[in-house]
Amino acid sequence: MSTEILITEFVERVREQARSLEPEEIRRALASELRNVARAYARNPADWSAWANGVDVPGDAYEALVSGADRRDAGQFQTPASAADLMAAWLLQEPTELLLDPGVGAGRLLFRAVQRPESSPKRLLGLDVDPVSLEMARVNLLLRGITNCGLRQTNFLVGDLHERPDALICNPPYSRHHAIPATEKEAIHTGFEERLGLRLSRLAGLHVLFLVRALEIIEYGGRLAFITPAEWLDANYGRAVKRFVLDHAQVEALVIWEHDHLFFDGALTTAAITLLRAGAPSSGPTRVVRLPRRQLAVEEVIAAIAGENTRLRVDDVELSAEAKWSRPARRRTPRGTPLKDLARVRRGIATGCNRFFVVSEASRRKNRLNLSHVRPCIATPRLILGDELAVHALECLPDDVPRWVLDCRDPNAERVGPLGRYLRWGKETFGAHTGYLASRRDPWYALERREASPILFTYMNRQHPRFIRNRAGAIPLNTFLIVEPHDGVDADKLWWALNSAHVMRQLAGARRNYGGGLWKLEPRELGNLKVRL
Numbered sequence: 001m002s003t004e005i006l007i008t009e010f011v012e013r014v015r016e017q018a019r020s021l022e023p024e025e026i027r028r029a030l031a032s033e034l035r036n037v038a039r040a041y042a043r044n045p046a047d048w049s050a051w052a053n054g055v056d057v058p059g060d061a062y063e064a065l066v067s068g069a070d071r072r073d074a075g076q077f078q079t080p081a082s083a084a085d086l087m088a089a090w091l092l093q094e095p096t097e098l099l100l101d102p103g104v105g106a107g108r109l110l111f112r113a114v115q116r117p118e119s120s121p122k123r124l125l126g127l128d129v130d131p132v133s134l135e136m137a138r139v140n141l142l143l144r145g146i147t148n149c150g151l152r153q154t155n156f157l158v159g160d161l162h163e164r165p166d167a168l169i170c171n172p173p174y175s176r177h178h179a180i181p182a183t184e185k186e187a188i189h190t191g192f193e194e195r196l197g198l199r200l201s202r203l204a205g206l207h208v209l210f211l212v213r214a215l216e217i218i219e220y221g222g223r224l225a226f227i228t229p230a231e232w233l234d235a236n237y238g239r240a241v242k243r244f245v246l247d248h249a250q251v252e253a254l255v256i257w258e259h260d261h262l263f264f265d266g267a268l269t270t271a272a273i274t275l276l277r278a279g280a281p282s283s284g285p286t287r288v289v290r291l292p293r294r295q296l297a298v299e300e301v302i303a304a305i306a307g308e309n310t311r312l313r314v315d316d317v318e319l320s321a322e323a324k325w326s327r328p329a330r331r332r333t334p335r336g337t338p339l340k341d342l343a344r345v346r347r348g349i350a351t352g353c354n355r356f357f358v359v360s361e362a363s364r365r366k367n368r369l370n371l372s373h374v375r376p377c378i379a380t381p382r383l384i385l386g387d388e389l390a391v392h393a394l395e396c397l398p399d400d401v402p403r404w405v406l407d408c409r410d411p412n413a414e415r416v417g418p419l420g421r422y423l424r425w426g427k428e429t430f431g432a433h434t435g436y437l438a439s440r441r442d443p444w445y446a447l448e449r450r451e452a453s454p455i456l457f458t459y460m461n462r463q464h465p466r467f468i469r470n471r472a473g474a475i476p477l478n479t480f481l482i483v484e485p486h487d488g489v490d491a492d493k494l495w496w497a498l499n500s501a502h503v504m505r506q507l508a509g510a511r512r513n514y515g516g517g518l519w520k521l522e523p524r525e526l527g528n529l530k531v532r533l
C-alpha cells in the first residue's frame with residue numbers, strides 16, 4: 001500500500017475518534033489510536049510491516065492533523081528524511097555509545113539513524129516535553145523492532161540528563177522566545193549564567209538555547225548534528241552563541257541548501273545543518289558545502305564534507321563570532337574603486353500608487369493623456385531581456401503593458417482637460433492623493449524626477465543579478481536601483497565593469513537572503529562594491 005494511503009487512512013481514523021476538531025482533542029485521539037496500533041502490533045506484527053518500511057506514518061499524520069500554526073509555539077516540525085539521513089550518516093562514521101535526540105518528536109531522526117548502513121549506536125535516547133510526541137516515537141520504534149532506545153518526558157533545557165551522550169542529533173524547536181513561559185525562560189538563562197558564565201539575550205529562540213545546552217551536556221569529543229533555518233547563522237543576535245560555539249567546539253562543517261525548501265513551518269526557508277565536534281575550541285577552517293536544488297545521494301554530500309568531492313560548491317572558511325556563517329569568507333579584500341566613488345547609487349522612483357501613476361499605451365490613449373504629460377518608464381526587470389534596454393525597446397511592448405509614468409508639476413492641472421479628468425478620477429477611484437508619498441508631495445501628483453538613469457540594477461533577484469544599460473531613457477520605478485556615473489566616468493565602461501565576474505563574486509557575498517530564493521541589495525551595499533574600470 002502506498003505511503004499516502006497509509007497516512008490518509010490513519011488520519012481518517014483519528015478524525016473519526018475525535019469528538020471535535022480542537023487541536024488538543026485531535027492530539028488526544030491520536031495518542032489513543034497509537035495505543036491501539038501498539039496493541040494490534042503485539043497481536044500480529046506482520047500486519048504492520050508497511051508502517052515500518054521507512055515511512056513515518058504517525059509523524060506525517062500528526063502534521064496533517066494539527067495545523068502548522070497550532071504546532072508553531074511547540075516547535076513541532078519534523079525533519080525531511082533526506083536531511084535526517086545526512087545528519088545520521090555524518091555522526092555514525094565513528095562508533096557511538098549513546099545517540100541522543102533531545103527533542104525527539106515522532107522519533108524520525110533516531111529510527112532513521114538505526115536504519116543507516118553505518119555502524120549503529122549502542123544505545124539511543126529520545127527526550128520530549130510533549131507526551132503525544134513520545135507516543136508517536138514509541139510506536140515508530142516498536143514497529144521497527146528497536147529495543148535499545150529510551151524515551152523520556154522531560155524538558156531538555158532545564159531537566160537533568162544524568163548521562164553524557166557521545167553523539168547528538170537534533171532539529172531543535174524553532175520557536176521564538178515569546179513561546180517560552182517566563183519562569184522557564186528565567187530558569188534556563190540563570191542556569192546558563194551560573195553553570196557556563198554565558199549571558200545570552202532573553203530574546204534568543206529555543207533553537208539557540210538547545211544548541212548551548214547540547215554543548216553543555218555532550219561528552220568531550222562528542223559529535224553534534226543540528227538542522228535549523230540558515231538565517232540564524234547570519235543574525236546579529238546569534239553572536240554570543242557563535243562565540244560560545246567556537247570556544248567549545250570545532251565547527252567541522254556547515255551544509256547549506258542553496259535553494260529554499262519547505263523544511264520548516266511549511267514556509268519557504270533556507271535550511272542548514274551545523275556539524276560540530278565538542279571539546280577544544282575551533283582552531284581550523286570549517287567546510288561549507290552548498291547543496292543544489294536537485295536531490296543528492298547522502299554519500300555524495302558526505303564525500304564533499306570529507307573534501308573528496310569537487311562537483312559541489314565547497315568553501316573552507318575561517319569562522320568568527322562576528323562573521324556571517326552562511327556566506328563564504330572572502331579570503332582577499334577585492335581590489336578596485338568603491339562604486340560610490342564612481343557613481344551615485346539611489347533607488348528608482350516610488351509613485352505610491354502604480355495602478356494610477358503608471359499607464360499602458362492603451363490606457364494613455366483611452367484617457368487622452370498628452371505625450372507631454374507622461375514619460376517613458378520601466379516598471380519591472382521582467383520586461384527587459386538581457387542587460388540592455390534599447391532605444392526603441394519600450395515601443396515594442398504590447399499596448400496593455402504599463403510603460404508611461406505621469407509627469408506633471410503644474411498646480412492647476414487638475415482643473416482642465418483630459419489630464420485634469422484623469423487626476424480627478426485617480427483621487428476618486430484610488431484615493432491616489434491620500435497615500436503616504438502623495439500627501440508629502442506638492443502638488444500630490446508631482447513625482448520625483450530622475451533625469452538620466454544610465455545604468456539600472458535589479459536589486460531584488462531570484463537568480464542572476466543584472467546591471468542594465470538604459471539606452472531608452474526610461475525612468476526606472478523602485479524595483480530598480482539606479483547607478484548614475486559621476487562626471488568624467490564613462491557609463492558604458494562602468495556598465496561593463498559592473499557586469500564582470502569580479503563584481504558578481506562580491507554580490508554573492510554582500511547580498512541579503514530572504515525566503516523564496518529572493519535576495520536583495522540596498523543602495524549603500526551596492527555603493528561599497530569594488531569596481532575595476
Ligand SMILES: C[S@@+](CC[C@H](N)C(=O)[O-])C[C@H]1O[C@@H](n2cnc3c(N)ncnc32)[C@H](O)[C@@H]1O
Pocket residue numbers: 074075076077078079101102103104105106107108109127128129130133154155156157170171172173174206
Ligand atoms: C522540530 S521538532 C523535531 C522532531 C524530530 N526530532 C524530527 O527531527 O523530526 C522539535 C521537538 O522538540 C520538542 N520540544 C520542544 N521544546 C522542548 C524542550 N524544552 N525539551 C524537550 N523537547 C522539546 C517538541 O515537542 C518537538 O517534538
